[in-house]
Amino acid sequence: MASILRFRKLCILVPVKCSPVSYESHDAPEAGKKEDSPISAVEQVSEKPQVKKNKRQPKQWRCIDKYCRMIGYICTTWWLILFSFNCLTANLPGLKVPEPPGARLRREGLTALHPVVLVPGIVTGGLELWEGKPCSEGLFRKRLWGGNFAEIFKRPLCLLEHLSLDNETGLDPPGIRVRAVAGLVAADYFAPGYFVWANLIENLAKIGYEGKNMFMAAYDWRLSFQNTEIRDQTLSRLKSQIELMYLTNGRKKVVVVPHSMGVIYFLHFLKWVEAPPPMGGGGGPDWCNKHVKAIMNIGPAFLGVPKAVGSLLSAESKDVAFLRAMAPGLFSSKTLGLQTLEHAMRVGRTWDSVISLLPKGGETIWGNLDWSPEEGHVCDSLKKRQLQASASDDKGNNSDSRRAFHVKELTKYGRIVSFGKNASELPSSQFSPLVFKGSSTNSAGVSCGKVWTEYNEMSHDSIRRVAENKAYTAETVMDLLRLVAPKLMQRAEAQFSHGIAENLDDPKYNHYKYWSNPLETKLPNAPDMEIYCLYGAGLPTERSYVYKLTPPDRCKSIPFQIDGSADGSNSCLKGGVYFGDGDESVPVLSGGFMCAKGWRGRTRFNPSGIATYIREYHHKAPRSLLEGRGLESGSHVAIMGNVAFIEDVLRVAAGASGAGLGGDKVYSDIMRMSERIDIRL
């Protein structure tokens, strides 16, 4: 009965709601109250009330409620998945991570023997704030670089300002101190989940390494190498730390593991530490022999990387060019006031260290207009044969209309920068000699936003003249950079040199600017030392670029950009970039040449005959998503998780020699390429 009673009320009330004009105002609140609980009992008996209810529901199911419900669904499922993931991963056999190499080697009986020094490369090291402008409040000792980069999104301009250095001195701008993070945390992870050294560290720990015999030689990678000593005494610190570890670990020499730019940083250190005090560390001529057992260079950029040219010229590399091709206007959308590239360029150009990565050795190493050591490299290894055939045909049709004497299609890698696709393919006889006249700098005073790059000071005329010269080799590209970024190059050329020494005994080579160039220094007198070149191969790596002028726009500050539309049919050219073999950042040539030829045996660069070994790791993409960045990766940073690589490092750290590892392990054409390079040894 009671239910009937309630039901009647309901019957009476619902229409009330339906015709709001008449009666609603009085009863609505009451109605709401009464309907609340009993309704469920009734509506299950009858279908009709549901119709009524539906009428009502849309009102209550307002936007917010629906939204909340949806969020709730998502959250709950997310938590569920997360929870089950946490529970399951440990137990599911399928998801079990394969045994790390460290554990395996430990069972073999390897234990920590030689202390290990890790030298991180460019970009991967964390930077933290010690003193800043008011806009950076609350960031004291927080990471500006590395970590989660949250601040970049919150206050991008402030951050860029703090990350750039003084344009004149290449040191701190006044009132700003950004310093390298110290300790193993400096570069174990670059961003959360993106390991750099963490994998190696963990495996080293498995065979007994810990804080006392493992040292991360973190340095401020924005500065020129000598400036890290002048400002932070980083080199002295490294020296003292190596000496300490040598002493406290029973006089066992250290094994140094530098990565990427860290390789040339450590080369600089080797020279610095033996040089006499005012300029060097005063360690004496046998310091290296006494303290260093082996240098295991990972992805070494000994002879520089062509990528550096691209980033200096127009602050872009293949990724950016690709993005631009996909979404033209994204980077130049002035309306948004972003001017991303311009900002990136302005900041990047204050970093001296980038200059250290410019290709070294000029045309002798990197090839000239008509010749390059990598000649004949076939880019797509899978389609090697078909492509070779079809490509030449294809090419023939295209270019025959212009010039008909292409006998065989060879990528002209020697032209590191060429303007227009044609220029990258023309024979050299077509070029006019390079003439850089005194560039008349008459900037019109058009300030576009607040972004300022040195391009603003160049006239349109000189820009056009630059482009008319069409193609630049490793040597002439330096002239181009000098024209385009005079201040940067002036600053940087006091710190770095990119040539090849005629006579290494010339006293001028005692200057520190030559120390990081393997072609202008002798290795230290350390016959017991070993040098390894460990790098990935089998990945397409940027080798040279096709540029174009950006459409004339008064406010575009970067007049050049990679011609993303330039696609070659022979697949070495993609999106304006010619690819060679390498580890995705460093071409094989740069990574391996010194070990393969420059230092092999007793040469003038290696007077004491330090043994060198090449260990290449052929890239294999991760088989499944669960493998993360792969256990057999050969790419520049992910190689640090490569099992074979880790095993090599562990064995050497535990006392093995290069011969013990099995000597050279080569997949690429590095030996052949090196032979083609004609350099006096």
Next chain:
Amino acid sequence: MIRRRKAGSEPKKPLTSSPLQSESGENKDQKKNFEAENGKLNVNENENENSKNLNWKSSTKSRGRSWNCLDSCCWFVGYICSIWWFLLFSYNAMPASFPQYVTEAITGPLPDPPGVKLAKEGLKAKHPVVFVPGIVTGGLELWEGHQCAEGLFRKRLWGGTFGEIYKRPLCWAEHMSLDNETGLDPPGIRIRPVSGLVAADYFAPGYFVWAVLIANLARIGYEEKNMYMAAYDWRISFQNTEVRDQTLSTIKSNIELMVATSGGKKVVVIPHSMGVLYFLHFMKWVEAPAPMGGGGGSDWCAEHIKAVMNIGGPFLGVPKSVAGLLSAEARDIAVARGMAPGFLDMDVFGLQTLQHVMRMTRTWDSTMSMIPKGGDTIWGGLDWSPEEGYECSPKKQKNNNSEAGGQNGFGNLGNATQVHYGIMISFGKGVAELHSSKLERVDFRGAMKGNHLANTTCHDVWNEYHDMGVEGVKAVADFKVYTAGSVLDLLHFVAPKMMKRGGAHFSYGIADDLDDEKYEHYKYWSNPLETKLPNAPDMEILSMYGVGIPTERAYVYEFSPTPECFTPFRIDTSAEAGYEGTCLKGGVFSVDGDETVPTLSAGFMSAKGWRGKTRFNPSGIRTYIREYNHAPPANLLEGRGTQSGAHVDIMGNFALIEDILRVAAGATGQDLGGDRVYSDIFKWSERINLKL
């Protein structure tokens, strides 16, 4: 029927009309008519609506049903999530200066932090700075562990969020313990100190230790290259940090490096708490010849150290450590037990928290470095103590003597307000107040230790009390009172293994003849009463500590009810003096200090032991005492206060920071204004009769 009624019921029918009426015949008829006319329309309307709502219906039918539970659940969760996100977002979007703005709006403008103030004065970084953290505050991380600690590689087990304690407490305790025999790593476990400034800048998120000082030093130009955190594993004995980790060598090398790279400027060392003893050990170690020491030569300290600024240094030990070793409790735990008796020893849950903690801490050699040193000479005998006559709360002084007197059957001869601080441990409150001539003590030292309760293993917790048996425990309690000297015997009796281990690393006596060859052994190096300071006349030693907070000085103990399964002793929280202005509260006698270290321990060496040219300080290193009177934070917004004197909070004390900054920028102790004393430390020091 239902349908019809529903469709046709009169809209304007008043609510109050009795529903029964509608069942009557007349009404029915009327209704039917009404329906006949009206109903069709209505039905049509309804049907139209129905068809309109069909989509709704089909889609909402399922929704409508499940809405009840799952939906409302999700709705609720979503609601909370969105609010949370919104708050998070607004918090993140909030400018960083907002909290400060609010604070200033409420409390008026804040004073500049000392770093800013002094930077305006023109102070610049000059001398490199070395921090030596104390016990407990330094982070420890895992380098190798058992199966149960998987995934914790290089994660903090100590410091940070302590999340692992809750997740896997037993695993955690196992990893934090050291080997009971060697005091080093147990097999298969490697826990190492975190290195770098992060080691001890924050102990837990938001709980600063060194962070404030670091931030202020950075204001006048310090950075990583001239600031060094000498992090060490604070669980192991000082010499073992060198044996296992070469920590002392690392510190030596880093100090040498910093002196070299800063153009020959000597370092200013800032040890805190136990770090003070550690650095004392270091100074002896570094000058000692090579196999045992660092081989730095006899003038290493003179060449490398400008000043040692000891913060809250327990030079002569802390009474707290005795309680910690005896029963793993300090005042806080005793209070907790007083509030909720049985909570900490809930056998039902198998928690046995205290027993676990005790077993763990007893493997830590370092706790033994802080056992009170100097015995009765320093800490007072049965009838005497240097702090005699200290008024615990001078403001509330009342004459309640009579009340205090007759509480116990023993009767009370002495002045009731005169606290016998010298008696560090007493069994029963009455005993603590007795005059020594009245005490009946049974020597425990010969007591049988047999009667081993073999088979009553209480879960798997094991500590040395099990070896003692009932006899031993009784004997201990029968001895009634222990002074600083006899407390050592007590500990030897109660925890022989631990003390044997500790005895090889630490010593607690007073040297008769400092030139005795035996004092070249490292176990004396951390005891200021058994070593000479290095020969460094230009060095300065500052003792900086907080005063004005009641600090544990002596304890009243009682038996635990069930000695087989539990720690047989515990602090007698019921022991209250019963009158106001008392120093005895909850079984603990307190005295002036910084809440952890009594003033006597922190100040005596600078006030007397090392003042001028004494036998402990042959080269006459100048000493200064800088006391900071405790003032609690004015309001919640101040956090832990800028004028705090508490043991750890003092690191945020502006006056202290200013002193440190000035010295680091080149000032001497004299420039700071020499001694700054609030307590009775000089009076107390004079009472101590020590050959100098």
